[in-house]
Amino acid sequence: MRELVAAERVGAPRAATPEPAAVEVRAGGAPVRPTPDEGVRRSDRSPWDESTRPTYAFDGAPLAWTDHERAAGQHLVDVHDHLRSELAQLFDLIAQVEAGTLEVGAARSLINTMTMRQNDWALGAYCQAYCRVVTTHHTIEDTSMFPHLRASDADLVPVIDRLEAEHHVIAGVLDEVDRALVAVVSEPDGLMRLREAVDLLADTMTSHLSYEERELVEPLARFGFY
Secondary structure, three states, rough: OOEEEEEEEEOOOOOOOOOOOOEEEEEEEEEOOOOOOOOOOOOOOOOHHHHHHHOOOOOOOOOOOOOHHHHHHHHHHHHHHHHHHHHHHHHHHHHHHHHHHHOOOOEEEEEEHHHHHHHHHHHHHHHHHHHHHHHHHHHHHHHHHHHHHHHOHHHHHHHHHHHHHHHHHHHHHHHHHHHHHHOOOOOOOOHHHHHHHHHHHHHHHHHHHHHHHHHHHHHHHHHHHO
């Protein structure tokens, strides 16, 4: 992940309403596929109205889709795919901790309690690390990539404004995850609270990453990262 973030920092090459079908982008038979949002949600809460999202359409000449252009679009998908895989690992870790909680049961022996604390610590460290990576990724976009794209085509401005607004919403969801981590070791239902917070995080990230790819893969190929 550090390598992916570092690559993004220097601009190196490297979609509960379903998103509209992604447009497949081809170059020499090799497509860049924005990841579709299947509309599956874990949480009964929604942080935004997906139907109000603006869309972008370039009305000029189509791209030639050279290797360089294709690589720029693929870089965004690659970084997002890593965030998705890390999120899947987070759910797996939560499931392991939940299994440990059930094993403790009524016995609540000192040894089991200590083991549970170790699991909670590992889970907390992983959650915090994931939250930091997401924050870093969004900061890079907000301070570098988005200003460049905004300046490159005025028609992109509504999309960029919406993506930035969603970054602020996701920051609030990350704060909720952080508070739930504290609850894991301080409240009886802390683990349930953490799962609910991570469920909401998964929904927001799934929705946001797909929307961003759908709207920005082609502009990044056209205009680059900076």
